[in-house]
Amino acid sequence: METKMINLKINGIPVTVPEGTTILQAARQAHIEIPTLCYLKDVSNVGSCRMCVVETTGARGLVAACVYPVAEGMEVRTNTEKCRQSRKMTLELILSKHKKKCLSCERNHNCELQKLSLGYSVDEDRFKGEDYVLPIDTSTPYVVRDNDKCINCMRCVEACNKQSIHAIGPIQRGFYVHIGSAFDRPLAESPCVGCGQCVVACPVGALSERSDIDKVWAAISDPSKKVVFFTAPSVRATLGEAFDLPVGTNVEGKMIAAIRRLGPDAVFNMDVTADLTIMEEASELINRIRTNKIMPMFTSCCPAWIKFVEQSYPEMIPHLSTCKSPQQMFGALLKSYWCEKNGVEPKSRFVVSVIPCTSKKYECSREEMKNDVDVAITTRELARMIKTAGIKFTELPDEEFDNPFAAASGAGTIFGATGGVMEAALRTAAHMLDGDFEVLDFFAVRGSSPVKEATYLVAGHTIRVAAISGLANARKVIEQICNGKNKYDFIEVMACPGGCVNGGGQPTLSDSIRNTVELKEARAKALYASDDRSDLRRSSDSPVMDVIYDDYFGFPNSHKAHEILHTAYWAHKKI
Ligand code: SF4
Ligand code: SF4
Ligand code: SF4
Structure with a gap:
């Protein structure tokens, strides 16, 4: 069956893409990058972090470009004041609960959160809330998890699920939610096989190899x-x-x-x-x-x-x-x-x-x-x-x-x-x-x-x-x-x-x-x-x-x- 093609405009640039394409994918054809955090090609597409919000005709509020499909005649704006303010607020909320140890973090200068925070000129101390310190999991000889740096994007969980191992997932609810193994046991007591796909999926320094340097x-x-x-x-x-x-x-x-x-x-x-x-x-x-x-x-x-x-x-x-x-x-x-x-x-x-x-x-x-x-x-x-x-x-x-x-x-x-x-x-x-x-x-x-x-x-x-x-x-x-x-x-x-x-x-x-x-x-x-x-x-x-x-x-x-x-x-x- 022939694929139906959809015509739309992104920031005024005409784009034609197959039906079912998301706004995020379509934007790449127009050489426009929409910021993301929880999305990772071939790994994770949960639409939860709201960094990729855009304005579009046909929707009343902002929509998440990573999961929102294109439609005929749609006009999308990816960089409006409303989008930028929303993204900035999202980052400031994430940072309110993030251990900001950039100087000694192995992802310093290679961190998605740091890059976006700089780009959106965030006030990293705008929201001061309750501190919730989680233990660092060093139970395996290969991966270290520091959940105080975790932004709950779920990319590691999706990477592990893709391997059909399901060793990690979200634990607890609301403010106290964090990623870990069943019953909050150490990773060494989970079915983890050590493939490290969670580590390369992580956008920040919450997961790293256990260093032997x-x-x-x-x-x-x-x-x-x-x-x-x-x-x-x-x-x-x-x-x-x-x-x-x-x-x-x-x-x-x-x-x-x-x-x-x-x-x-x-x-x-x-x-x-x-x-x-x-x-x-x-x-x-x-x-x-x-x-x-x-x-x-x-x-x-x-x-x-x-x-x-x-x-x-x-x-x-x-x-x-x-x-x-x-x-x-x-x-x-x-x-x-x-x-x-x-x-x-x-x-x-x-x-x-x-x-x-x-x-x-x-x-x-x-x-x-x-x-x-x-x-x-x-x-x-x-x-x-x-x-x-x-x-x-x-x-x-x-x-x-x-x-x-x-x-x-x-x-x-x-x-x-x-x-x-x-x-x-x-x-x-x-x-x-x-x-x-x-x-x-x-x-x-x-x-x-x-x-x-x-x-x-x-x-x-x-x-x-x-x-x-x-x-x-x-x-x-x-x-x-x-x-x-x-x-x-x-x-x-x-x-x-x-x-x-x-x-x-x-x-x-x-x-x-x-x-x-x-x-x-x-x-x-x-x-x-x-x-x-x-x-x-x-x-x-x-x-x-x-x-x-x-x-x-x-x-x-x-x-x-x-x-x-x-x-x-x-x-x-x-x-
Ligand atoms: S190392 Fe592999 S198996 Fe272990 S938690 Fe990470 S993705 Fe899952
Ligand atoms: S595929 Fe290669 S890199 Fe991946 S776990 Fe096996 S040996 Fe290690
Ligand atoms: S450990 Fe990394 S990949 Fe996993 S949820 Fe936290 S920030 Fe995302």
């Missing part, structure tokens, strides 16, 4: 410590945003140069253990296919997904690959192979993983892997360290990772985008099954769509695959598998919509960017471009893999590889 500075200053950094694939595609570079700029060389200037002993490339993960995972998959063992097999490199299975679908645990994630493999490899080869006492080693993720902070605190990685810091934390050290990021030369963990395949790099782990595994698994199989591009599993499916015929085996991002989508697919409605052999799941490029530890961008730029796509494009340029596109072709296996593990899935590179999972108590 001080531990890293202390280790760097300690002469008895051998400090090693390694960076996850997606960080190079996002770190530049923290230095005002365009979304999708690959800053790999500058990132390495900046970390080197922080003073560690080595800067390594986590893409190397993404390749190692593929060597182990592809071998495990082939073994399961050949022996007809527990299928489908799920990937295991996303700790939020692992926690989700352990909590909600413990019966699916045998379907998880036993491979540790690339982060944990790197830590384990440094502790064993690298320490042995370099005569480093494992105790003096201090391993810092730079990740796009909040749940990887939880992962390295898991009991069974506790000593692999000392500290995991997010892309945001790395950016803060670089700024604190006075490093002029954009002026840095491009530098290279340190050997022996520098060179990796393009397959390792695309791990950072949804479908990337699947494509990397297919490149190697297909080649392991059929040495003449030369296909390197598996386009069907690329792109940011939340569920991608494909079937491949390799060496007489029909392999049905799916790449899923977002936990609500994973839940649907698991239910279909349990009900016998869908059958696969191999499934990639990444908890964050779009994969790690959109992880909970990535830079927090302003709403004006988030609401207009396709972040997931632009960031993923940078990784696929790097894969395209790479001479090495299959993990099994990497000479670093040859060295690691010849020197140390023997072959993929060997006894030694199992001891060091694999792990186990267990059912968590259902909350």
